[in-house]
Amino acid sequence: MNIPDIIIAVDGCSSTGKSTYAKLVASHLGFLYLDSGAMYRGVTLYAMENGLIGKDGKIDLPGLEKVIGSLDLHFRREGGATALWMGERCIEKEIRTMAVSSYVSPVSAIPYVRNFVDDKLHAFAAGGRVIMDGRDIGTTVFPDAQLKIFMTADDQVRARRRFDELREKGQNPSFEEVLANLKERDYIDSHRETSPLTQPADAFVLDNTDMTLHEELVWTLGLLQGRFGILC
Numbered sequence: 363m364n365i366p367d368i369i370i371a372v373d374g375c376s377s378t379g380k381s382t383y384a385k386l387v388a389s390h391l392g393f394l395y396l397d398s399g400a401m402y403r404g405v406t407l408y409a410m411e412n413g414l415i416g417k418d419g420k421i422d423l424p425g426l427e428k429v430i431g432s433l434d435l436h437f438r439r440e441g442g443a444t445a446l447w448m449g450e451r452c453i454e455k456e457i458r459t460m461a462v463s464s465y466v467s468p469v470s471a472i473p474y475v476r477n478f479v480d481d482k483l484h485a486f487a488a489g490g491r492v493i494m495d496g497r498d499i500g501t502t503v504f505p506d507a508q509l510k511i512f513m514t515a516d517d518q519v520r521a522r523r524r525f526d527e528l529r530e531k532g533q534n535p536s537f538e539e540v541l542a543n544l545k546e547r548d549y550i551d552s553h554r555e556t557s558p559l560t561q562p563a564d565a566f567v568l569d570n571t572d573m574t575l576h577e578e579l580v581w582t583l584g585l586l587q588g589r590f591g592i593l594c
C-alpha cells in the first residue's frame with residue numbers, strides 16, 4: 363500500500379466510537395493511533411491524585427499550573443497500539459474510570475492544560491502517518507490535516523455502548539448515570555471558550571448509529587480512494 367504521510371483527524375462527541383474506529387483504521391493503514399482524550403484524562407488523574415481537585419470538584423488552578431510543565435505524560439507503543447504512561451507507570455486503566463470521566467471536561471477546558479496537551483500531540487505526531495481522535499483535532503490541533511472525519515451517533519446508542527464498555531471493565535454504573543455524564547460532557551466540551559467541539563467545515567460526517575465497525579472501515583477506504591486515489 364502506497365499511502366502518503368498524512369494526518370487523519372477524527373473528532374466527535376463522547377462515546378461515538380472514535381477510538382475503536384481510529385484504532386481499526388490505524389491498524390489497517392499501518393498508522394500510529396493517538397488518543398488525545400487520554401492526555402486530558404492523564405492530567406485529570408494527576409490532579410486528583412495530588413489533591414488539586416476538591417471533593418466539590420473545585421480545581422486548584424494556580425496549583426495545577428505550577429506543576430503541569432513538569433508532568434511526564436507520554437504515549438508508548440505496545441505492539442500496534444499506544445498506551446499512556448505517567449513517568450514509569452502505565453495509567454491506561456486508571457484514566458478510564460467514571461471518577462476521571464466526571465472531572466475531565468472541566469480540566470480540559472483550562473487554556474494552559476490545552477496548550478500543554480497540544481504541544482505533546484504535535485511532538486508525537488511529527489512525521490505524519492498518524493490518526494488522532496479528540497474534540498478539536500481538525501479545528502485547532504491539526505487544522506491542515508489532510509483528512510478530517512466528524513463522528514456522530516444517537517445519544518441512547520452512545521450511552522449504551524459506554525455502559526457496556528464500563529461493565530466489561532468490571533465497573534458498575536447505572537445506565538442513567540452514564541447517559542447523564544455523557545450529556546454533561548458534551549455540553550461542557552461544546553460550550554467552553556477555548557477550542558470547543560465543533561464540526562470542521564471540511565470534515566466528512568460519519569454517523570455510525572446504525573453502522574457496524576466493518577461498514578465504517580469500508581466507508582473510510584472509499585473516502586481514501588476518492589480523495590487520494592489510494593486503493594487499500
Ligand code: DC
Pocket residue numbers: 376377398399400402403466467470471495496497498499547551
Ligand atoms: O475522548 P474522551 O472521552 O476520552 O475525552 C475525555 C475528555 O477530554 C472529553 O470530555 C473532552 C476532552 N477532550 C478535549 O477537550 N479535546 C480533545 N481533543 C480530546 C478530549
